[in-house]
Amino acid sequence: MVPRSWRKIRYRYDVRGSYCENCGNYHYPPRNFCPTCRRKGKLVETLFPEEGRVVSYTVVREKEPYIIALIELDNGARVLSQLSCEPGEVKIGMRVKKAFRRYGEDGEDGIIHYGTKFVPVD
Amino acid sequence: MIGIVSYGSYIPKFRIKVxxxxxVWGEDAKKIKGGLGVHEKSVPDVDEDTATIGVEAAREAVKRAGIDPEEIGAVFVGSESHPYAVKPTATIVGEALGVGNDYYAADLEFACKAGxxxxxxxxxxxxxxxxxYGLAIGADTSQARPGDALEYAAAAGGAAFIIGKDPIAEIEATYSFTSDTPDFWRRDLQPYPSHGGRFTGQPAYFRHVISAARGLMERYSYKTEDFDYAVFHMPNAKFPVRAARMLGFSDEHIGQGLVVRAIGNAYSGSSLLGLAATLDVAEPDERVLLVSFGSGAGSDAFALRVTDKIKEFEREPKVWxxxxxxxxxxxAIYLKHRRKIKA
Structure with a gap:
């Protein structure tokens, strides 16, 4: 678990995705091969905008309910992320911004996983 | 001229009232509010800790500075609630900010003055x-044993300061007063700190805060009148108000930075949130006295002079x-947020 989580730090800690300079598409998580342009693709890493809006969401009711949302960032890229707010607060179209939060931990003696979630814009 | 180039702050949105x-503990809220001067305190979300608070405060500071994060050459995180006993918070913050790999880093711990x-x-x-540029953060999700007097004030929050040349507030002078005074401590593997009750006042807080402030003034020839604002560490609202009076400051000097009434004591973030709230309104050429206090014990005093650069500096949203x-x-929700009860 440690190496797997470590490999994801760069794009989890901040919303770093890939951008294809050939077709202009964004991808998150980042890809190393453009699914549209295939071999002609020219991918570069890029830091995505801080804010976006909720395109759709679902409330996962497992122990404590939490929200998974499809978020369209201001560059048009779509990311799937946990939304940190009350299930009753979330609405399609609401403005959200990135927040650095805990994802979880590997038990009491394991590593703590951190990453980006989204929260409502005040 | 070296000093504060930028600053940012973060206060979790949840509050619990005294x-x-x-x-829950069958105590007299009026008496406690009168004694401590604290009305409510901030509470972190279930997925927030010192690292996440530090990152949020630091991101605001980097954004306001308008600098490339890779220009930051040092990251220091001061806290007494680092998420790990062994493994630095500073590296988590550095990575999240995109500082790169060329930087000095360490976690600091000196009770409430590590920031x-x-x-x-x-x-x-x-x-x-x-x-x-160097990044200094003071952040905490302060621990308090349920039912202990500390529980009414132990809060969460933090502030981040980028130190460099061409500042918005010059650090004219700094001085520290330190002694071995066991007023408050937490032993290894213990979840909550212990304290010496009334002993935390005169021989600990007041001796160090007053000595550091007077030491700074004597060594660098300042008088109380040279300062427009004063910010002291805020374990409660009573102590900083009394320290201010002992040094000849009025309530107007400290009111802007007295965030403790509304959010409690964010330990390493306490005096730094007070400083951030003060810089939010300070004008060029005004001078701020900052005196932190860390149990164990010591105080760091700073004389800060606000420069013209503050006029074009983004100060919204303000700490208040x-x-x-x-x-x-x-x-019950507070207990869940502090991970004292689990599903």
Whole structure:
């Protein structure tokens, strides 16, 4: 678990995705091969905008309910992320911004996983 | 001229009222509020800790500075609630900010004054020419044993300061007063700190805060009248108000930075949130006295002079705006947020 989580730090800690300079598409998580342009693709890493809006969401009711949302960032890229707010607060179209939060931990003696979630814009 | 180039702050949105804590423990809320001067305190979300608070405060500071994060050459995080006992918070913050790999980093711990200790180290490193910018953070999700007097004030929050040349507030001088005074401590593997009760007052807080302030003034020839604002560490609202009076400051000097009434004591973040709230309104050429206090014990005093650069510096949203954005929780939700009960 440690190496797997470590490999994801760069794009989890901040919303770093890939951008294809050939077709202009964004991808998150980042890809190393453009699914549209295939071999002609020219991918570069890029830091995505801080804010976006909720395109759709679902409330996962497992122990404590939490929200998974499809978020369209201001560059048009779509990311799937946990939304940190009350299930009753979330609405399609609401403005959200990135927040650095805990994802979880590997038990009491394991590593703590951190990453980006989204929260409502005040 | 070296000093604060930028600053940012973060206060979790949840609050619990003193009345709610007093209700659970069968105590007199009025008496506690009168004694401490604290009305409510901030509570972190279930997925927030010192690292996440540090990152949020630091991101605001980097954004306001308008600098490339890779120009930051040192990251120091001061806290007494680092998420790991062994494994630095500073590397988590550095990575999340995109500082790169060329930077000095360490976690600091000196009860509530570890954040100002980080500022002194960054100041020295910039002065020595080792780094261009240094990032000093004071952040905590303060621990308190349920039912302990500390529980009414132990809060969460943090502030981040970028130290460098061409500042918005010059660090004119800094001085520390330190002694071995066991007023408050936490032993290894213990979840909650212990304290010496009334002993935390005169021989600990007041002796160190007053000595550091007077030491700074004597060594660098300042008088009380030279300062427009004063910010002291705020374990409660009573102590800083009394310290201010002992040094000849009026309530107007300290009111802007007295965030403790509304959010409690964010330990390493306490005096730094007070400083951030003060810089939010300070005008060029005004001078701020900052005196932190860390149990164990020591105080770091700073004389800060605000420069013209503050006029074009982005100061919104202000600390007091963040204090006003709040959601109240009851004691059971508070316990869940502090991970004292689990599903």
């Amino acid at each position: 009345e709610e804590i007093a209700r 100002t200790a980080g500022m002194q180290i960054c100041f020295s490193m910039v002065k020595a020419g080792m780094i261009k 705006d963040k204090i006003e954005r709040k959601v109240y929780v009851d004691y």
